[in-house]
Amino acid sequence: MCPPVGRRYHAAGTESGPPSPGGGAYGRASASPGSCTRASAVLNQPPHTLSPNDKIVSAMTVVTRFAPSPTGYLHIGGGRTALFNWLFAKRHGGKFLLRIEDTDRARSTQAAVDALLDGLSWLELNWDGEAVSQFERKDRHAEVAREMLANGHAYYCYATPEELEALREEQKAKGLPTRYDGRWRDRHPSEAPAGTKPVIRLKAPQAGETVVHDKVQGTVTVQNTQLDDMILLRSDGTPTYLLAVVVDDHDMGVTHVIRGDDHLTNTFRQLQIYHAMGWTPPEFAHVPLIHGPDGAKLSKRHGALAIDAYRDMGFLPETMRNYLLRLGWGHGDDEIISTAQAIEWFNLEGIGRSPSRLDFAKMENLNAHYIREAEDTRLVALTTPFVEQKLGRALIEAERDRFLRSIPGFKPRVKTLVELADGALFLFRARPLPLDEKAAAQLNAEARGQLATLAEKFAGLNDWTAAAVEQVVRDFAEAGGLKLGKVAQPLRAALTGSTVSPPIFEVAEILGKDETLSRMEDVKNGP
RNA sequence: GUCCCCAUCGUCUAGAGGCCUAGGACACCAGCCUUUCACGUUGGCAGCACGGGUUCGAAUCCCGUUGGGGACGCCA
Numbered sequence: 001m002c003p004p005v006g007r008r009y010h011a012a013g014t015e016s017g018p019p020s021p022g023g024g025a026y027g028r029a030s031a032s033p034g035s036c037t038r039a040s041a042v043l044n045q046p047p048h049t050l051s052p053n054d055k056i057v058s059a060m061t062v063v064t065r066f067a068p069s070p071t072g073y074l075h076i077g078g079g080r081t082a083l084f085n086w087l088f089a090k091r092h093g094g095k096f097l098l099r100i101e102d103t104d105r106a107r108s109t110q111a112a113v114d115a116l117l118d119g120l121s122w123l124e125l126n127w128d129g130e131a132v133s134q135f136e137r138k139d140r141h142a143e144v145a146r147e148m149l150a151n152g153h154a155y156y157c158y159a160t161p162e163e164l165e166a167l168r169e170e171q172k173a174k175g176l177p178t179r180y181d182g183r184w185r186d187r188h189p190s191e192a193p194a195g196t197k198p199v200i201r202l203k204a205p206q207a208g209e210t211v212v213h214d215k216v217q218g219t220v221t222v223q224n225t226q227l228d229d230m231i232l233l234r235s236d237g238t239p240t241y242l243l244a245v246v247v248d249d250h251d252m253g254v255t256h257v258i259r260g261d262d263h264l265t266n267t268f269r270q271l272q273i274y275h276a277m278g279w280t281p282p283e284f285a286h287v288p289l290i291h292g293p294d295g296a297k298l299s300k301r302h303g304a305l306a307i308d309a310y311r312d313m314g315f316l317p318e319t320m321r322n323y324l325l326r327l328g329w330g331h332g333d334d335e336i337i338s339t340a341q342a343i344e345w346f347n348l349e350g351i352g353r354s355p356s357r358l359d360f361a362k363m364e365n366l367n368a369h370y371i372r373e374a375e376d377t378r379l380v381a382l383t384t385p386f387v388e389q390k391l392g393r394a395l396i397e398a399e400r401d402r403f404l405r406s407i408p409g410f411k412p413r414v415k416t417l418v419e420l421a422d423g424a425l426f427l428f429r430a431r432p433l434p435l436d437e438k439a440a441a442q443l444n445a446e447a448r449g450q451l452a453t454l455a456e457k458f459a460g461l462n463d464w465t466a467a468a469v470e471q472v473v474r475d476f477a478e479a480g481g482l483k484l485g486k487v488a489q490p491l492r493a494a495l496t497g498s499t500v501s502p503p504i505f506e507v508a509e510i511l512g513k514d515e516t517l518s519r520m521e522d523v524k525n526g527p
Numbered sequence: 528g529u530c531c532c533c534a535u536c537g538u539c540u541a542g543a544g545g546c547c548u549a550g551g552a553c554a555c556c557a558g559c560c561u562u563u564c565a566c567g568u569u570g571g572c573a574g575c576a577c578g579g580g581u582u583c584g585a586a587u588c589c590c591g592u593u594g595g596g597g598a599c600g601c602c603a
Contacts, residue, residue: 069603104602161601168600177529178599199601217532226530226599234601241603265531265598288533289596323539326552330540333551352533352540355596359538362553372566412566423564473562488562500564 062094063255066120066127067134067245069101070112073306074119076358077260077290080324084287085258086125087325087346097252098127102135103244119307123317124339132252134244141239144247144277145200145232153276154232156198157184179228182206197235202272204229210268215285215348217261222268230269242266246273249282258285258348261355285348287328288355314386314416316374319367327356336369364415371414376407379420386421391428399428405510409502426496427510432522439493443523447490450480454487455520464513466505473505494523 064085068078089096100116102108117131148154159167159180168178185203192198205224212220232243239247249257264286274281310320318339325342326335329350337345371379380403387403388394395403403424414420426433435443443451457472477487492504495516501507508516 067603071603101603107602157601164601172528175528179529220531222530228599231601236601238601240601245603260597261532262597263603266603268531286532291596293538326539328539333541335539335552354533356540357538359553362539365553368566410565413564470562477562483562485562492563496563498563502564504562 061255062089062092063097063253064089064094064258065097065099065249065252065254066125067099067101067248067259068116069104069107070109070116071104071107072112073115073308075305076307076310076324079119079123079307079320080290080327081259081287082120082125083123083321083324084285084329084346084351085256086127087342088256088258088348089128090343091346094255095128096125097129097254098131099248099252100131100133101241101244102133103138103239103241105135105238108135115306115308122307122311123320132248134248137244137248137251138238140251141244141247142233142237145239145243148202148232148273148276149200151276152203154200154202155185155229156189156192157201157229157231158189158192158196158198159183160196177226180230182229185229199231199235200233201229202232202269202276204269204272210271212264212267212271212284214264214267215256215283216288216351216353217264217286220264222265227268227272230272232273242269243273246270246277246279250274250277250279254282256283256285256348258287261286261288285351287351288353290327291355291357293358293360314383314418314420315363315367316370316382316417319363319370322370323363323366327358328352336366368415371417371420372411376404379407379411379417380404383417383420383424386417387424387428390421390425395428402427402510406502406507409506409510413502423501426498426501429497431518433494433497433519435493435497435523436499438499439497442490442493442499443526445526447493448524448526450476450482450487451490451494451520452524454491455517458513458517458520461513464509466503466509469508470505491520494520 066078066082066085068074068082074082086096088094098120100108100113102113120127145154149156157180164180167181171178180201184198184201189198204227208224209221210224210227211222214220230242231240233239248254267284267286271281307320311317321339321342322337325337325346329346330352331337331345331350334345380400384395384400384403406424406427410420410423414423454473454476457476458469461468461472473487473491474484476482477484480487488504489499492501492507493499495501495504495507495511511519
């Protein structure tokens with residue numbers, strides 16, 4: 001019952017490297033290590049509650065897959081595709097499979113595979129079973145190609161790459177579409193030139209049309225004259241992408257193929273393979289691509305696009321899930337959508353048909369929201385690596401505690417974990433604190449004099465709490481006929497080295513009496 | 528070049544012929560709050576690409592134009 005899968009990639013483990021700040025601290029979604037659970041487990045799925053318009057889907061168990069090629073890193077578009085597949089599977093109580101499309105041996109690297117798994121794990125998109133290596137299934141692909149050969153749907157082609165290149169050039173020069181001309185379609189292999197290894201090509205229909213009923217794009221039709229006889233098996237016996245995808249999707253029982261728009265035109269050719277094999281094709285849903293902020297195609301030039309780059313920029317995985325979900329998918333006016341809610345709501349109908357652009361400002365705004373919602377201890381765990389990197393040393397226990405107590409003050413003030421780390425640095429810096437320009441300007445002679453007096457009052461304070469400190473400062477300001485800010489700002493400058501920080505009385509409490517007085521002492525004689 | 532897809536505020540989107548004087552969110556601007564900065568809150572700016580149809584009525588349906596994007600490999 002189990003499809004013949006070859007070597008499998010294991011889900012990213014917690015040991016997968018100590019990469020970027022925060023790397024080791026993140027929890028990992030791990031795929032269940034079970035073996036082949038597909039056939040049996042699928043049949044035992046409890047009936048899922050579905051809304052009326054899901055009848056067709058509920059009739060079968062949903063199986064989706066994410067099939068990246070390990071030639072680069074998991075970028076944000078791939079992340080969204082994975083998310084959609086994952087959500088759709090979860091929504092219908094189905095399976096979300098992962099297949100690594102590594103048939104191009106020259107370009108596939110283990111590092112890229114690791115990065116892919118790591119990226120998915122960070123996004124907490126856990127896949128069912130183990131990741132399948134497409135390359136390991138090459139024998140099965142070849143078997144299917146031979147089957148098509150046998151049933152007359154494919155043929156050997158002895159044209160060399162050079163010959164085909166020349167053909168393309170010629171067609172291009174004449175302004176014709178570049179297509180294989182079928183020169184070996186009806187020739188007998190006995191005419192084959194000696195020493196040339198043939199490829200196997202699909203004998204595609206030359207008349208009529210091929211139609212895709214896409215769940216996102218609608219019905220799309222193409223004339224078969226537009227499609228040429230694609231290569232199924234290369235001369236070295238390895239499968240091409242088009243063959244491999246179809247065979248794997250079929251064997252893995254994939255019911256819904258949700259993927260990038262760039263595959264829409266491939267779908268026609270894939271459909272021809274399904275037809276040649278007499279297989280029932282899955283449902284297709286082609287999601288429009290994501291563009292960079294300038295509307296152009298997403299590329300490295302647009303800055304950090306690999307998923308782990310967003311982690312390094314201090315984004316939370318739940319932020320990415322929410323943001324990516326809303327990028328190209330909508331549910332009325334809802335903006336803040338938890339993952340649990342997304343699983344309940346996600347559908348193919350809600351996917352938009354037009355490409356969308358990345359908007360970092362919105363992503364940051366969402367991140368700020370999720371930071372405010374996050375547990376303090378979790379934020380400390382996630383942000384400590386950033387802090388330690390900036391500090392150039394590890395935090396000691398007491399400092400981590402100090403950090404933890406400061407989190408509530410930072411929550412409404414930061415948009416990313418990096419901002420949190422930057423903002424919190426003053427808590428750990430060795431005295432005397434470096435002062436930024438504005439802070440230094442606050443500490444003029446007059447302010448220093450006031451601070452000295454204030455320090456004396458602080459010294460007499462036994463109950464060192466934010467409220468007590470505040471009372472002292474307020475009384476002091478009132479007595480001197482000063483506005484509170486007139487005193488609070490210099491105090492902030494002395495305690496934080498900056499003019500921007502969480503409420504300064506809270507800061508004083510967190511710093512403690514001794515540290516507070518010491519920092520005030522430090523600026524006594526001027527910045 | 529050939530084929531395919533797309534088109535609502537700057538951005539993400541709601542919109543299934545009358546509920547649209549086009550709604551929400553982010554960003555931006557202003558007010559309030561305030562020990563700083565934020566958060567919060569109130570208000571504001573801002574859009575149906577263009578041209579033809581169809582219809583009593585079109586952001587919504589049809590055609591064209593323009594503008595974007597994608598695919599045309601022994602890559603995936």
